[in-house]
Amino acid sequence: MRNYDKLIFELSRPGRRGYSLPPLDVEMEDINNLIPENLQRKTDNRLPEVSENDIMRHYVNISNKNYGVDTGFYPLGSCTMKYNPKINEDMATFFQTLHPLQDENTVQGALKLMYELSEFLAEITGMAKVSLTPFAGAHGELAGMMIMKAYHEKHKDFKRTKVIVPDSAHGTNPASAAIAGFDIVEIKSNEDGTVNLEALKAALNDEIAGIMLTNPNTLGIFEKDILEITRLVHEAGGLLYYDGANLNAIMGEVRPGDMGFDIIHLNLHKTFSTPHGGGGPGSGPVGVRKHLVEFLPKPHIEFKDNKYILNCDCPDSIGRLGNFYGNFGVLVRAYTYILTMGKVGLKHASRMAVLNANYLETKLKDDYLLAIDGICKHECVFSGLNDKSTGVTALDVAKGLLEFGYHAPTIYFPLIVDQAIMIEPTETESLETLNEFVSIMKKIAQIAKEDPEYLKHAPYSTPVRRLDEAKAARNPILKYEEPHE
Amino acid sequence: MTYKYIPHTEEDIKTMLKEINAESIDCFFRDIPEEVKLNRDYNLPDSMSELDVVRRLQELRDLNTNNLVHFIGAGSYDHYIPSIIKHITSRSEYYTAYTPYQPEIAQGTLQYIFEYQTMICNLTGMDVSNASMYDGATSCAEAIMMATSITRRNKVLVSSTMHPHTIETIKTYGHYNGFDVVLLNHQDGLVTEDELVKQLNSEVACVVISNPNFFGLIENPETYVQKIHDNKSLLIMMVNPLSLGILKTPGEIGADIVCGEAQSLGIPLSFGGPYLGFLCTKKDYVRKMPGRICGQTTDVDGRRAFVLTLQAREQHIRREKANSNICSNQSLMALMTTVYLATMGKEGLKEVCLQNIQKAHYAYKKITALPNFEPVFTSPFFNEFVVKTNVDYEVIKEALLKENMMAGVHLGIYYEELKNHILFCVTEKRTKAEIDRLVQVLGGLK
Numbered sequence: 001m002r003n004y005d006k007l008i009f010e011l012s013r014p015g016r017r018g019y020s021l022p023p024l025d026v027e028m029e030d031i032n033n034l035i036p037e038n039l040q041r042k043t044d045n046r047l048p049e050v051s052e053n054d055i056m057r058h059y060v061n062i063s064n065k066n067y068g069v070d071t072g073f074y075p076l077g078s079c080t081m082k083y084n085p086k087i088n089e090d091m092a093t094f095f096q097t098l099h100p101l102q103d104e105n106t107v108q109g110a111l112k113l114m115y116e117l118s119e120f121l122a123e124i125t126g127m128a129k130v131s132l133t134p135f136a137g138a139h140g141e142l143a144g145m146m147i148m149k150a151y152h153e154k155h156k157d158f159k160r161t162k163v164i165v166p167d168s169a170h171g172t173n174p175a176s177a178a179i180a181g182f183d184i185v186e187i188k189s190n191e192d193g194t195v196n197l198e199a200l201k202a203a204l205n206d207e208i209a210g211i212m213l214t215n216p217n218t219l220g221i222f223e224k225d226i227l228e229i230t231r232l233v234h235e236a237g238g239l240l241y242y243d244g245a246n247l248n249a250i251m252g253e254v255r256p257g258d259m260g261f262d263i264i265h266l267n268l269h270k271t272f273s274t275p276h277g278g279g280g281p282g283s284g285p286v287g288v289r290k291h292l293v294e295f296l297p298k299p300h301i302e303f304k305d306n307k308y309i310l311n312c313d314c315p316d317s318i319g320r321l322g323n324f325y326g327n328f329g330v331l332v333r334a335y336t337y338i339l340t341m342g343k344v345g346l347k348h349a350s351r352m353a354v355l356n357a358n359y360l361e362t363k364l365k366d367d368y369l370l371a372i373d374g375i376c377k378h379e380c381v382f383s384g385l386n387d388k389s390t391g392v393t394a395l396d397v398a399k400g401l402l403e404f405g406y407h408a409p410t411i412y413f414p415l416i417v418d419q420a421i422m423i424e425p426t427e428t429e430s431l432e433t434l435n436e437f438v439s440i441m442k443k444i445a446q447i448a449k450e451d452p453e454y455l456k457h458a459p460y461s462t463p464v465r466r467l468d469e470a471k472a473a474r475n476p477i478l479k480y481e482e483p484h485e
Numbered sequence: 486m487t488y489k490y491i492p493h494t495e496e497d498i499k500t501m502l503k504e505i506n507a508e509s510i511d512c513f514f515r516d517i518p519e520e521v522k523l524n525r526d527y528n529l530p531d532s533m534s535e536l537d538v539v540r541r542l543q544e545l546r547d548l549n550t551n552n553l554v555h556f557i558g559a560g561s562y563d564h565y566i567p568s569i570i571k572h573i574t575s576r577s578e579y580y581t582a583y584t585p586y587q588p589e590i591a592q593g594t595l596q597y598i599f600e601y602q603t604m605i606c607n608l609t610g611m612d613v614s615n616a617s618m619y620d621g622a623t624s625c626a627e628a629i630m631m632a633t634s635i636t637r638r639n640k641v642l643v644s645s646t647m648h649p650h651t652i653e654t655i656k657t658y659g660h661y662n663g664f665d666v667v668l669l670n671h672q673d674g675l676v677t678e679d680e681l682v683k684q685l686n687s688e689v690a691c692v693v694i695s696n697p698n699f700f701g702l703i704e705n706p707e708t709y710v711q712k713i714h715d716n717k718s719l720l721i722m723m724v725n726p727l728s729l730g731i732l733k734t735p736g737e738i739g740a741d742i743v744c745g746e747a748q749s750l751g752i753p754l755s756f757g758g759p760y761l762g763f764l765c766t767k768k769d770y771v772r773k774m775p776g777r778i779c780g781q782t783t784d785v786d787g788r789r790a791f792v793l794t795l796q797a798r799e800q801h802i803r804r805e806k807a808n809s810n811i812c813s814n815q816s817l818m819a820l821m822t823t824v825y826l827a828t829m830g831k832e833g834l835k836e837v838c839l840q841n842i843q844k845a846h847y848a849y850k851k852i853t854a855l856p857n858f859e860p861v862f863t864s865p866f867f868n869e870f871v872v873k874t875n876v877d878y879e880v881i882k883e884a885l886l887k888e889n890m891m892a893g894v895h896l897g898i899y900y901e902e903l904k905n906h907i908l909f910c911v912t913e914k915r916t917k918a919e920i921d922r923l924v925q926v927l928g929g930l931k
Binding site: 005007008009012016017018019021022024025026027028029031034035036038039040041042043044045046047048049050052055056058059060062063064065066067068069070071074076079081082083084085087089090091092094095096097098099100101102103106107108109110112113120123124135136137138139141142145146149165170171172174175176177178179180181184221222224226227250252253254255258259273275276277278279280281282297298318319320321322323324325326327328329330332336338339340341342343344345346347348349351352354355358359361362363375377398399402407408410413427428429430431457459462463464465466467468469471472473476477478479480 | 488489490491492493497498500501502504505506507510512513514515516517518520521522523526527528529530531532533535538539541542543544545546547548549550551552553555557559560561563565567569572573575576577578579580581582583584585586587588589590591592593594596597599600602603604606607608610613614616617619620621622623630648650651653654656657660661662663703705707729730731732733734736737746753754755756757758759760771777778779780781782783784785786788789790792794795796797799800801802803804805806807809810811812813814815816817818820823824826827828829830831832833834835836837839840842843844846847865882886891894913916917920
C-alpha cells in the first residue's frame with residue numbers, strides 16, 4: 001500500500017457511520033426549547049462519514065509511512081530516542097478512569113505514585129523537591145524561569161531582568177526566558193561549546209537573574225569548570241538553571257544539584273523512556289534546591305497525617321501552569337521505568353549510552369569531521385564530511401540515511417557547528433546495530449566522493465521524496481478543502 | 486549485569502572498548518571533577534522484574550476507587566470513547582516516532598496532523614489551526630499572548646465565568662509575561678455587555694470568554710462582539726469542542742482566536758492528563774500563531790505531501806524573538822481526537838451532543854424538583870448545571886461515594902458567595918437508571 005495517499009475526508013460518503021450510541025433513554029425534549037435557535041450552529045460541521053473498517057485501514061496505511069523507534073535506529077541527537085518499554089504502556093491504563101477532581105481519599109494510589117516519582121527524581125538530580133506539573137521540556141524551562149523570577153521578586157531584587165544564555169544553547173532556552181519576561185544576554189562559547197569564563201565574568205552584574213546551562217553541553221562536553229561557574233554566578237547574586245536535555249549522559253555519575261545548580265527541568269520522554277508520541281505528550285518536571293521549594297507550581301503534593309494531599313495553599317508558588325497536575329499518564333510510564341531499571345540499572349543505562357556514543361565517534365571520525373576531538377558523553381557531533389570538496393551537505397547525508405532505511409541524526413544543531421550532524425545512539429542499541437549504521441555512514445561518505453548527485457537527490461524509495469518546503473510556506477495550505485468549494 | 490532494555494553483553498563491552506582504544510567505561514567520565522561526583526549508589530529501589538513491577542502498580546491502582554460513576558465535570562469529562570481509538574494510537578509507528586523533522590519518513594504523523602487541523606477548523610468555523618498545544622489552560626494563555634502581540638496592547642479582560650484553574654494559569658503567565666488580567670463580573674452566570682463596555686478601553690488587547698462557561702451556561706458574545714472589534718480588540722473564545730456539534734461556532738459568532746481543551750473528544754480522564762489543547766484563528770493571524778503547523782505541498786515527483794511549515798515563527802529559528810517557547814505538540818492526543826471525530830463523524834457528533842443536552846436537562850429537572858435542591862441560574866446550559874442545596878456537601882459526597890458515584894464539584898471552594906452550590910455534569914455515558922439513582926440518593930439526604 002505504498003501508494004496509498006487518501007485523506008480521511010476523501011473516503012467520506014453521505015450516510016456512512018463509524019459509531020454507535022445507545023438510544024436516548026430519557027424523555028426527549030424539543031432541542032429548541034433547551035437551546036434557543038440563535039445559539040445553535042447553522043453551518044455544517046463537515047466531519048467525514050466513514051465506516052469503522054474505512055477508518056482502521058486508513059490509519060494503518062498512513063502509519064506505514066512513519067518511522068519510529070520500533071521501526072529501526074533513530075539516532076536523533078538531543079532527543080534521546082531510546083526504546084519505549086511496552087509494560088509502561090500497560091501500566092498507564094490502570095489509572096484511566098480517575099477524574100482529576102474526584103475525592104482525594106479515592107485517588108491515594110495516584111497521589112502516592114506522583115509523590116514517590118518526585119522523590120525518585122529528586123534523588124536522581126540532587127534536588128530538594130521536584131514538581132511534576134510541566135507538560136513538556138519547554139514548559140519545564142518556562143516554569144524554571146518563572147521560579148527564578150519569583151525568587152528575585154521575593155527578595156525585592158527587581159533590577160535582575162536579564163538571563164545569560166550561551167550561544168550553544170537550544171533555541172528553547174532563550175525563548176522560554178523571554179516568555180517569562182526576561183531579556184537575554186547571549187555569551188559566546190569556547191570552541192568546544194563550553195562556557196567561556198571571561199565572557200561569563202564580563203556578563204555578570206547586578207542585573208543578571210541567572211544563567212541557563214546544559215551539562216554536558218550540546219556538543220557532549222562536560223563543563224570541567226562547573227564549580228567555578230556556579231561560584232561566579234552565585235557570588236554575583238544569580239541562580240543557575242540546568243536544562244535536563246542531556247541527563248541520559250550522567251545518571252549515577254554526577255548530579256546537577258551537586259554541581260551547584262538551583263533549578264532543573266527533566267524530560268521524562270527522553271531519559272525516562274516514555275514515548276515521544278510523534279511530538280508529544282511529553283513531561284518536563286521542574287526541580288529546585290531547598291531555598292526555592294516554596295516557589296514550585298501549584299498544587300504541591302504532600303504527605304500529611306498518613307495521607308497524600310494536593311496542597312493548594314502555597315502563597316509563594318508561581319501559580320498554576322495548567323488545569324490539573326501535568327501529564328499524569330506519562331508519569332506512570334516513567335515511574336514504571338525507574339522501578340524496572342532500579343538504582344544500578346539507571347547508572348548502567350548512562351554508561352552504555354556513553355559507550356555507544358564514543359564508539360560511533362571513533363568509528364566515524366575517519367570519514368566525518370569531528371566537531372571536537374576527544375571523549376564525548378551520550379552523543380557525538382560532526383561537522384559534515386571530512387572531504388568538503390564534494391559539496392555534499394549535512395542535509396544530503398541525512399537524506400542518504402533515509403534512503404538506506406535509517407532515521408537521520410539531528411542536523412544543523414548546535415548552531416555553533418557548521419554542517420552539524422548530531423548523533424545520539426542511546427543505550428538501547430546493540431553493537432550489531434551500531435556496526436550496521438557505521439557501515440552505512442561509510443558507504444554514504446564513499447558515494448559522496450563517487451556520485452555526489454545521488455545524495456543530493458536522495459531519498460528515492462521513501463513514501464514521498466524531498467518536499468518543496470518553500471512552496472508550503474509561500475502559499476500555505478493548512479487544511480483540506482472539498483473539491484467543489 | 487544485564488537489563489532487558491540494554492543489549493550489551495560483557496563480551497560486547499570488551500570488544501567495543503578495545504575497538505576504540507579505551508581502557509574502561511570510567512575513562513569516559515574522567516573529565517568530571519572528582520569533587521562533584523556522586524560516588525555512591527542512588528538511594529532508589531533495586532531493579533524489579535516485570536511481574537513485580539505489575540504487582541506494585543496493581544497495589545497503587547487498588548488504593549484508588551476506579552470506575553466511579555462520574556457526575557463531576559469541571560474541565561474533565563467522562564465520555565464514551567470508541568474502542569478503535571486505542572487500536573490506532575497504540576500502533577508504535579505513531580507513538581514511538583518524534584516530531585516529523587524528516588517528512589519523507591513521517592507522512593503518517595504529518596497527514597493526521599493535517600486532518601486534525603482541518604477538523605478543528607471545520608468544527609470551530611475558523612480558517613487555520615496549529616498542530617495542537619499542551620492543554621486547554623495553556624492554549625488559552627498562548628492565545629492571549631498571541632493577542633497581545635497582534636494588538637501591541639497588554640490588558641486582558643477575562644470572564645470570571647471561566648474555569649478557576651484556567652484563570653489562575655492565565656494569571657501565572659500574565660504575571661511573568663507582562664500582561665494585566667482584569668476579570669469581568671458576571672450577572673446570573675453570564676458576562677454582560679454592560680460590564681464589558683465598562684472595562685473596554687484603548688489598552689485592551691482581548692476579551693476572553695469561555696463557552697459553555699464554568700457553570701455550564703452558554704454565553705452569547707455575538708451580542709457584544711462588534712463592540713470589541715470597534716475597540717480594535719480581539720475576541721478569544723475558549724470552547725468545549727464537543728458542544729460545537731450543536732452550539733453556534735466561534736466562527737459564526739465572529740471570534741478572532743479560538744482555543745480550548747479537547748479532552749472531551751476521545752481522550753480518557755487519566756487523572757487530568759495528558760489532554761489536548763487546541764488553538765485556531767483567522768487567516769490574517771496565521772503568522773502570529775504559536776506552535777507547530779502542518780501544511781500541504783508536493784515532493785519532487787509531484788506527489789501530494791505534508792510538511793511542518795511557517796517555521797520562521799518558531800524558537801529553533803527565532804530564539805528569544807519566537808512567538809512562543811513551545812517546541813512540540815500534543816501529537817498522539819491529536820491523533821486520538823482525529824480518530825474520535827472521524828468515528829463519530831458528521832451525524833455522531835450531533836447525536837452525542839444532543840444526548841448530553843437531553844440527559845443533563847433530565848437530571849436538572851429531577852434534582853431541582855427535590856425539596857432540598859433549587860435552581861440557581863436561568864439561562865440555557867449544555868451538559869453541566871449548578872444547583873443550590875441546604876445539605877452539607879461532605880454529606881452528599883460521602884452518600885454518593887457509597888453508591889460508587891462521584892458528586893459534582895463544590896463551588897464554595899472557588900467562590901466565597903457560592904457555598905453550598907454544586908456543579909453537576911451529565912454526559913451521554915450516564916444512563917437513565919444512574920441518573921434516577923443519583924436523584925434518589927440526593928432526595929434521601931437532609
